Amino acid sequence: MRIIPKKVERIKFGLLSxxxxxxxxEVKIVTADTYDxxxxxxxxxxxxxxxxxxxxxxxxKTCGSRVGDCPGHFGRIELARPVIHVGYAKLINxxxxxxxxxxxxxxxxxxxxxxxxxxxxxxxxxxxxxxxIVEELFKxxxxxxxxxxxxxxxxxxxxxxxxxxxxxxxGRQHRLSPIEVRExxxxxxxxxxxxxxxxxxxxxxxxxxxxxLLVPPVTVRPSITLESGERSEDDLxxxxxxIIRINQRLEENMEAGAPQLIIxxxxxxxxxHVTTYFNNEVAxxxxxxxxxxxxxKTLAQRLKGKEGRFRSNLSxxxxxxxxxxxxxxxxxxSINEVGVPEIIARELTIPEIVTPMxxxxxxxxxxxxxxxxxxxxxxxxxxxxxxxxxxxxxxxxLLEKIEPGWKVHRHLIDGDIVLxxxxxxxxxxxxxxxxxxxxxxxxxxLNLCVCPPYNADFDGDEMNLHAIQSQxxxxxxxxxxxxxxxxxxxxxxxxxxxxIHDHISGAYLLTxxxxxxxxxxxxHLLYASGIKKPLPEPxxxxxxxxxxxxxxxxxMLLPEDLTLRYKAKVCKKCEVCKEEECExxxxxxxxxGELKCGVMDEKSFGAFAGELLDxxxxxxxxxxxxEFLDRVTKLVINFITWRGFSTGIDDEDLPEEAKExxxxxxxxxxxxxxxxxxxxxxxILEQLPGRTLxxxxxxxxxxxxxxxxxxxxxIANEYLEREERRRRHENSARIMAVSGARGSLLNxxxxxxxxxxxxxxxxxxxxxxxxxxxxHFKVGxxxxxxxxxxxxxxxxxxSPLEFFFHNMGGREGLVDxxxxxxxSGYMQRRLINALQDLKVEYDHTVRDTRGVIxxxxxxxxxxDPSRTDxxxxxNVKNIVQKYARMEAE
Amino acid sequence: xxxxxxxxxxxxxxxxxVMSEEEAKELLERLNITKGQLPKILKSDPMVQxxxxxxxxxIKITRKSPTAGxxxxxxxxxxx
Numbered sequence: 001m002r003i004i005p006k007k008v009e010r011i012k013f014g015l016l017s018x019x020x021x022x023x024x025x026e027v028k029i030v031t032a033d034t035y036d037x038x039x040x041x042x043x044x045x046x047x048x049x050x051x052x053x054x055x056x057x058x059x060x061k062t063c064g065s066r067v068g069d070c071p072g073h074f075g076r077i078e079l080a081r082p083v084i085h086v087g088y089a090k091l092i093n094x095x096x097x098x099x100x101x102x103x104x105x106x107x108x109x110x111x112x113x114x115x116x117x118x119x120x121x122x123x124x125x126x127x128x129x130x131x132x133i134v135e136e137l138f139k140x141x142x143x144x145x146x147x148x149x150x151x152x153x154x155x156x157x158x159x160x161x162x163x164x165x166x167x168x169x170x171g172r173q174h175r176l177s178p179i180e181v182r183e184x185x186x187x188x189x190x191x192x193x194x195x196x197x198x199x200x201x202x203x204x205x206x207x208x209x210x211x212x213l214l215v216p217p218v219t220v221r222p223s224i225t226l227e228s229g230e231r232s233e234d235d236l237x238x239x240x241x242x243i244i245r246i247n248q249r250l251e252e253n254m255e256a257g258a259p260q261l262i263i264x265x266x267x268x269x270x271x272x273h274v275t276t277y278f279n280n281e282v283a284x285x286x287x288x289x290x291x292x293x294x295x296x297k298t299l300a301q302r303l304k305g306k307e308g309r310f311r312s313n314l315s316x317x318x319x320x321x322x323x324x325x326x327x328x329x330x331x332x333x334s335i336n337e338v339g340v341p342e343i344i345a346r347e348l349t350i351p352e353i354v355t356p357m358x359x360x361x362x363x364x365x366x367x368x369x370x371x372x373x374x375x376x377x378x379x380x381x382x383x384x385x386x387x388x389x390x391x392x393x394x395x396x397x398l399l400e401k402i403e404p405g406w407k408v409h410r411h412l413i414d415g416d417i418v419l420x421x422x423x424x425x426x427x428x429x430x431x432x433x434x435x436x437x438x439x440x441x442x443x444x445x446l447n448l449c450v451c452p453p454y455n456a457d458f459d460g461d462e463m464n465l466h467a468i469q470s471q472x473x474x475x476x477x478x479x480x481x482x483x484x485x486x487x488x489x490x491x492x493x494x495x496x497x498x499x500i501h502d503h504i505s506g507a508y509l510l511t512x513x514x515x516x517x518x519x520x521x522x523x524h525l526l527y528a529s530g531i532k533k534p535l536p537e538p539x540x541x542x543x544x545x546x547x548x549x550x551x552x553x554x555x556m557l558l559p560e561d562l563t564l565r566y567k568a569k570v571c572k573k574c575e576v577c578k579e580e581e582c583e584x585x586x587x588x589x590x591x592x593g594e595l596k597c598g599v600m601d602e603k604s605f606g607a608f609a610g611e612l613l614d615x616x617x618x619x620x621x622x623x624x625x626x627e628f629l630d631r632v633t634k635l636v637i638n639f640i641t642w643r644g645f646s647t648g649i650d651d652e653d654l655p656e657e658a659k660e661x662x663x664x665x666x667x668x669x670x671x672x673x674x675x676x677x678x679x680x681x682x683x684i685l686e687q688l689p690g691r692t693l694x695x696x697x698x699x700x701x702x703x704x705x706x707x708x709x710x711x712x713x714x715i716a717n718e719y720l721e722r723e724e725r726r727r728r729h730e731n732s733a734r735i736m737a738v739s740g741a742r743g744s745l746l747n748x749x750x751x752x753x754x755x756x757x758x759x760x761x762x763x764x765x766x767x768x769x770x771x772x773x774x775x776h777f778k779v780g781x782x783x784x785x786x787x788x789x790x791x792x793x794x795x796x797x798x799s800p801l802e803f804f805f806h807n808m809g810g811r812e813g814l815v816d817x818x819x820x821x822x823x824s825g826y827m828q829r830r831l832i833n834a835l836q837d838l839k840v841e842y843d844h845t846v847r848d849t850r851g852v853i854x855x856x857x858x859x860x861x862x863x864d865p866s867r868t869d870x871x872x873x874x875n876v877k878n879i880v881q882k883y884a885r886m887e888a889e
Numbered sequence: 890x891x892x893x894x895x896x897x898x899x900x901x902x903x904x905x906x907v908m909s910e911e912e913a914k915e916l917l918e919r920l921n922i923t924k925g926q927l928p929k930i931l932k933s934d935p936m937v938q939x940x941x942x943x944x945x946x947x948i949k950i951t952r953k954s955p956t957a958g959x960x961x962x963x964x965x966x967x968x969x
Contacts, residue, residue: 852926861957
């Protein structure tokens with residue numbers, strides 16, 4: 001079949017007229033039965049063979065085509081009585097209210113109608129939204145009490161959702177039947193319909209009341225044959241059966257001259273079925289249910305929402321050549337690699353064109369077949385026909401035929417480039433290109449440094465992998481999407497990939513001044529991290545043995561001419577920086593690739609923060625950065641494994657003296673809260689500007705309490721540090737917090753000293769009983785402990801009351817996260833929909849697809865943030881340092 | 890007495906100027922666009938009324954920018 005490329009110029013929407021439906025329909029559906037006893041479809045039934053073919057092998061009775069080629073054909077149901085189309089009920093209501101009940105004209109004087117007609121014409125010409133104009137017309141017309149054309153008095157029309165219209169005639173309510181509604185709509189002139197927004201060539205108002213129902217082809221509602229041989233019909237078919245059944249009963253009753261009451265009941269029922277056939281989630285209508293109680297999925301439900309046709313089949317689709325499984329860490333992989341289980345590597349294939357150069361290799365793969373790795377799953381002939389190797393009987397015969405020009409779909413092998421993705425894909429680093437490394441077992445393996453950009457952890461996270469099928473795409477992925485190319489974030493111009501957790505504590509411990517290694521130990525570490533460089537001169541000798549410092553070992557990873565100075569994370573931010581003489585070793589100096597002083601911590605190569613890593617990527621390129629990261633993580637992981645590092649509850653042990661001081665501070669704080677309350681009661685509390693007295697009191701109390709908590713934290717930290725030095729025993733929890741590996745000093749405070757004030761909606765806890773939070777307190781008690789101040793530490797344990805308050809605060813946190821993620825997700829969806837096709841053009845302007853300019857210079861300075869130093873185009877400090885160095889030399 | 894505030898003196902209101910015919914032509918040529926592809930500004934905008942720009946005029950706005958110091962933006966006056 002020749003494919004003729006066509007361009008959609010415009011789409012016009014309209015209503016189907018009854019005549020149109022009759023023309024479209026190949027079959028008039030008359031019986032509610034689908035199949036006879038022998039399992040053959042009944043003519044004139046919902047599965048009429050003229051509606052299209054779904055069974056393979058059969059030919060369509062209408063067009064004579066086979067399954068894939070026959071598009072299906074429509075049928076029709078002649079309704080015994082007209083019914084309202086739910087989707088248009090609201091519009092029908094507007095028209096009924098703004099047209100005359102006698103003559104059908106719009107309830108406005110002729111001139112006014114002309115005015116609107118003109119305005120609409122103008123709006124159409126400049127492509128403006130016509131809706132507000134039509135709305136305005138409806139609003140004006142509705143207000144008229146008499147018809148300006150025939151003088152008839154207008155009655156009030158009530159709209160009872162979803163499909164009932166009631167006219168109030170002289171105080172009595174009269175229900176308008178769909179027949180009456182249709183008659184009124186028919187009376188509307190073409191000219192009037194146009195000012196109400198109709199294009200009468202494709203949509204007449206009365207077509208919104210159905211007299212014939214279009215029945216979709218069977219291809220739209222295929223029945224499924226269960227394993228037991230039982231047939232199960234589609235929800236739409238079920239609904240159509242209901243409609244036909246009631247329609248028949250209505251017709252029979254009408255012919256038999258049944259009482260009006262019965263006919264109206266049946267009519268109502270027909271309306272219900274047609275309504276739910278279109279939309280089974282109409283407000284005020286009980287949803288039609290399956291026998292099992294499950295609500296039916298009818299037309300609107302097929303399209304609507306996340307699981308609807310648009311979002312799940314048109315905007316997003318399932319794809320081939322992809323895999324998904326659980327992820328787990330592997331520190332031995334490079335950041336560029338991804339470990340792929342062999343089972344998956346056997347399933348995913350890459351097409352390779354046979355050439356004289358690769359024919360032998362590919363033939364070997366084909367001989368291995370789909371089950372032996374590395375093999376191939378398909379071969380493709382030059383004419384595009386695919387042969388499955390699982391089904392080939394004589395492999396030698398096939399191998400004979402393979403020649404240049406064929407394609408072999410071979411298994412994934414080491415070094416193939418694939419895309420790796422973790423949802424939610426919030427930024428471009430959520431999909432990166434990795435090199436395949438085929439490994440045993442069943443999980444995807446990835447280097448720990450790439451966890452931050454994916455926001456992945458290993459508590460059961462799953463990720464997706466896509467095997468790229470074309471050479472161009474592979475080249476593009478390798479150049480643009482490889483992990484090492486994504487180290488710098490376009491968000492803030494610093495590294496987003498970097499060391500985490502143990503990498504940071506390991507580096508921190510390794511670069512402590514007192515760390516030393518013998519030659520053997522040094523060799524061991526360097527070998528493990530893949531460094532093949534001669535050792536430098538040992539730092540010093542002691543008792544005839546040569547020792548190397550941790551800083552020396554670390555320096556071996558650095559580029560030889562790197563010179564850099566910065567303040568580490570552990571920096572205490574003293575008033576005057578002592579630089580090299582810093583007693584905390586927090587001032588990092590790297591000269592000519594040698595770490596002279598300072599410790600390595602989060603600020604050196606941590607994700608989101610690494611200054612050192614940042615310099616390496618920007619000055620030495622991504623290859624050097626990848627190598628540095630791979631080696632530094634291996635080195636510090638090996639070091640920390642060899643050395644040992646663990647944390648326990650005794651890391652939060654405080655000496656008695658510290659506990660006493662903490663208790664004292666908390667007592668003082670509680671006392672000053674009482675004093676504040678007394679001052680308030682005595683009306684001597686000084687009011688803060690812009691606050692009521694009560695608010696002032698609350699603010700002051702909160703202030704006092706949070707200050708108290710901070711003070712206890714400082715004391716705890718002071719003693720932990722002192723103990724550490726006294727007992728020459730490190731405090732792992734503190735090391736992790738200080739170096740930025742994990743946790744914060746606040747976490748330590750809460751564990752060791754005092755949990756602090758609990759809050760709900762940013763206030764001290766006030767809800768519960770009237771005038772008090774719990775019955776344990778007196779009414780009106782607003783002291784610290786009665787309003788959710790937790791003075792215990794997590795280690796001490798919370799009192800029952802404290803526990804309750806803590807739970808209140810904690811619950812709010814949980815609810816907030818749940819609400820926030822869904823809200824920000826939706827916000828982002830809308831933002832992305834609005835911005836998705838903006839693009840920076842070669843002249844640096846940002847334009848949309850129509851060429852409309854949004855920005856004249858991207859970011860107003862035309863810079864790419866990922867190539868700047870944390871958003872700044874010029875790093876003055878760096879340049880000064882560089883020139884100072886040159887001067888010195 | 891009603892106090893009339895000169896909005897153009899406000900710190901947050903950037904400098905607006907009507908571009909001359911030649912300047913406008915030069916700009917459109919430089920960007921290779923038609924007026925319809927420029928960002929719009931309503932003729933009812935207070936600053937537009939202040940500098941008495943008419944629909945079809947191009948306004949040159951000189952803004953302060955956190956990234957570039959000062960930056961120039963162009964907007965075309967439209968009816969609605």
